Amino acid sequence: MSKIRVVVAGYGNVGRGVLAALKNNPDMECVGVVSRNPERVKRSFTELPVLPMADVDAWLAALKPDIAILCGGSKDDLPVQGPALCARINTIDSFDNHSRIPEYFQAMNAAASSSGHVAVISTGWDPGIFSLERVLGNAFLPGSRAYGFYGLGEAGGLSMGHSDALRTIPGVKDARQYTHAVPEAIEKVRRGENPAFQPGDMHTRECFVVLEEGADKDRIAEAIRTMPGYFAPYRTTIHFVTQEELNAKCAGFPHDGLVVAAGTTGKGNSARVEYRCQWGSNPEATANVLVAHARAAVRMAREGRKGAFTILDIPASYFSPASREELLAKFM
Amino acid sequence: MSKIRVVVAGYGNVGRGVLAALKNNPDMECVGVVSRNPERVKRSFTELPVLPMADVDAWLAALKPDIAILCGGSKDDLPVQGPALCARINTIDSFDNHSRIPEYFQAMNAAASSSGHVAVISTGWDPGIFSLERVLGNAFLPGSRAYGFYGLGEAGGLSMGHSDALRTIPGVKDARQYTHAVPEAIEKVRRGENPAFQPGDMHTRECFVVLEEGADKDRIAEAIRTMPGYFAPYRTTIHFVTQEELNAKCAGFPHDGLVVAAGTTGKGNSARVEYRCQWGSNPEATANVLVAHARAAVRMAREGRKGAFTILDIPASYFSPASREELLAKFM
Numbered sequence: 001m002s003k004i005r006v007v008v009a010g011y012g013n014v015g016r017g018v019l020a021a022l023k024n025n026p027d028m029e030c031v032g033v034v035s036r037n038p039e040r041v042k043r044s045f046t047e048l049p050v051l052p053m054a055d056v057d058a059w060l061a062a063l064k065p066d067i068a069i070l071c072g073g074s075k076d077d078l079p080v081q082g083p084a085l086c087a088r089i090n091t092i093d094s095f096d097n098h099s100r101i102p103e104y105f106q107a108m109n110a111a112a113s114s115s116g117h118v119a120v121i122s123t124g125w126d127p128g129i130f131s132l133e134r135v136l137g138n139a140f141l142p143g144s145r146a147y148g149f150y151g152l153g154e155a156g157g158l159s160m161g162h163s164d165a166l167r168t169i170p171g172v173k174d175a176r177q178y179t180h181a182v183p184e185a186i187e188k189v190r191r192g193e194n195p196a197f198q199p200g201d202m203h204t205r206e207c208f209v210v211l212e213e214g215a216d217k218d219r220i221a222e223a224i225r226t227m228p229g230y231f232a233p234y235r236t237t238i239h240f241v242t243q244e245e246l247n248a249k250c251a252g253f254p255h256d257g258l259v260v261a262a263g264t265t266g267k268g269n270s271a272r273v274e275y276r277c278q279w280g281s282n283p284e285a286t287a288n289v290l291v292a293h294a295r296a297a298v299r300m301a302r303e304g305r306k307g308a309f310t311i312l313d314i315p316a317s318y319f320s321p322a323s324r325e326e327l328l329a330k331f332m
Numbered sequence: 333m334s335k336i337r338v339v340v341a342g343y344g345n346v347g348r349g350v351l352a353a354l355k356n357n358p359d360m361e362c363v364g365v366v367s368r369n370p371e372r373v374k375r376s377f378t379e380l381p382v383l384p385m386a387d388v389d390a391w392l393a394a395l396k397p398d399i400a401i402l403c404g405g406s407k408d409d410l411p412v413q414g415p416a417l418c419a420r421i422n423t424i425d426s427f428d429n430h431s432r433i434p435e436y437f438q439a440m441n442a443a444a445s446s447s448g449h450v451a452v453i454s455t456g457w458d459p460g461i462f463s464l465e466r467v468l469g470n471a472f473l474p475g476s477r478a479y480g481f482y483g484l485g486e487a488g489g490l491s492m493g494h495s496d497a498l499r500t501i502p503g504v505k506d507a508r509q510y511t512h513a514v515p516e517a518i519e520k521v522r523r524g525e526n527p528a529f530q531p532g533d534m535h536t537r538e539c540f541v542v543l544e545e546g547a548d549k550d551r552i553a554e555a556i557r558t559m560p561g562y563f564a565p566y567r568t569t570i571h572f573v574t575q576e577e578l579n580a581k582c583a584g585f586p587h588d589g590l591v592v593a594a595g596t597t598g599k600g601n602s603a604r605v606e607y608r609c610q611w612g613s614n615p616e617a618t619a620n621v622l623v624a625h626a627r628a629a630v631r632m633a634r635e636g637r638k639g640a641f642t643i644l645d646i647p648a649s650y651f652s653p654a655s656r657e658e659l660l661a662k663f664m
Contacts, residue, residue, distance in 0.1 A: 016598075017597065017598055020597070020598040020599065021474075021597065021598070024474040024475055025474055098664060101660055101661070101664045102657065102660045102661050105660055122664055127664045129468070129472070129605075131663055131664045132468075132648050133607075134663045135648045135649065135651065135652050135654075135659065135663050136461070136464075136648055136651065138652065138654075138663075139624040139627075139648075139651035139652045139653075140461070140620050140621050140624055140651070141620065142353075142356040142357055142620075142653075143356055252601070264612070265349065265352070265353065265611070265612070265613055265616035265617060265619070265620055266348075266349055266352040266353070266613055266616040266619075267352065268612075269584070269611070269612030269613035269616055270610070270611075270612040271609075271610070271611055271612060271613075271616075271617060271620070272608075272609065272610045272611075273461075273607070273608070273609045274606075274607070274608040274609070275465075275605070275606070275607050275608075276604075276605070276606040276607075276608065277603075277604065277605045277606070278602070278603070278604045279597070279601070279602075279603055279604075280596070280597070280601030280602040280603060281597055281598055281601035281603075284597035284598040284601055284603075285597060285603060287597070287598075288472050288473065288474075288597050288603070289472050292471040292472055295471075310659075310660070310664060311648070312647060312648045312649040312652075312659055312663070312664070313647045313649055314647055315644060315645045315646055315647050316464050316467045316468055316471075316643070316644045317467065317644040317645055319467065319468065319471035319472070320467050320470065320471045320644075321471075321474075322467075322470075325434065327467065327642075327644055328433055328434045328437055328642070329433070329434050331463055331466045331467050331470075331644070332430060332433045332454055332459045332463045332642060332644070
């Protein structure tokens, strides 16, 4: 059987992760990268064609892909690229602005349905695997709620969104934000209390900030602590460090998380389910999940399905390279 | 929308759990119990009709069920009841003899396909949720293996199969077997070593045995330790206790387990996923999962699907009572 031909659309951290992940999936191959800035990407490697993303006709004709994995950002890239591209080819993306997923789903569903393509949206580990585990937790333990925690290890989990938010403050030269789960909050959930948390009850935030020369430390600390949504609701610790200290301490993109639901079965017997993940590289984790979804999307397209889908709409067997016989014999 | 009408077929521990679980799912209702021994079951409750399982025409006509949840045992009941019943009505079962699942799937698929029914087989927590997590672990971390461990807590997990095996030994009046995971084995997997284990490397077995009067303790201990498959491959501890001690120590059906897969992403970044469950009552846990699958099976049947399916063939959204809009807005 011929390999699934994948185009990587966008070459940032996730795009690099997708190229690496595809090498571990022998039933798939990367046939090229498309980018808004192909000259920049061409400096990174020479073994694959790199074409301008906007020339869709050209790269569809040249690369004959089965699917495009969209690796752009959720804020500015995907809301534009997503509907435009899924009108031309099957797509997968990791759109992760949770509150706007229903709206993004509508746009993608309209474009993919009318053009006859499959568009799997908002996958990775959260949204993605965690969404799946939240649904399973609630379905198998009715009446309980599934909670998500992030940054359970000592170092916490690196949040790119919060790091970016820190860097928008005038006087901040560079910054990283680590999220920490509150252990007592996890224990409350594990005990089956199904508590009504405020966001600040579940997580704390730790910032490592490099100042520009002459910046006002106190004013910046105040700006961080009062930033609505990002930091104001949380207990926030701020460390001012040098660029060298930041580089030494904050290498890589580690992140981790937990979905947990607890309640009772029958006449009050305790019941608890937990899904835990730990990633040395957050963007590579997202990339691995995207690639498995690309396999699923191509299968769905070959079955004549069309429109937008999420991980909640896809049977697990579609993610696996194993045959039905192998799944029944070795995985059940 | 009218409720899903469920018949419970078989009234043992799992059947009792299904009745309890259905009360927590407002979109479903139990319309009756069918049993090989309805007189025995009628002594347990009066609020529901109880009919002889063999009179299929009669209970289909009287109860008008959408689906039957088959709660019989995997050894003798389901291989006979399953194909007979899924030829008449949609079914769910927890057939858990892992090595015979492919064969059972074939039989159920033939009967359900030709009669136009949906038969979801082999669900619960293992096979069931754990099967799903094994497939997801392997799909998202290609090259890693997903391992299952049981009995991680101090008390271990009560294995009904092994308890039954102990009770077949002449001179044994009563017995319980607790499975314990080997912590060092879990740590090996967590470190990403993907080790090649023998069964005895992963678990140990602890037996609580009540002897009949005059039974030969040493002969029975020897019979346990050398029992092929069940105990011979494992480090096995045996406690001889009185019936009172057994009853006091071994109340309920607690069990728990872990699916874990670990490897790397990209250029060697560590990656680990784990699914952990802890159940105060093993049969009630199975029952909760069966009930969510009954919802899924009825939906599939209403879409015109037919044949045998496993949890690997069913999208997560089908298990949930929530609408697509609610799933997109609250669970993604």
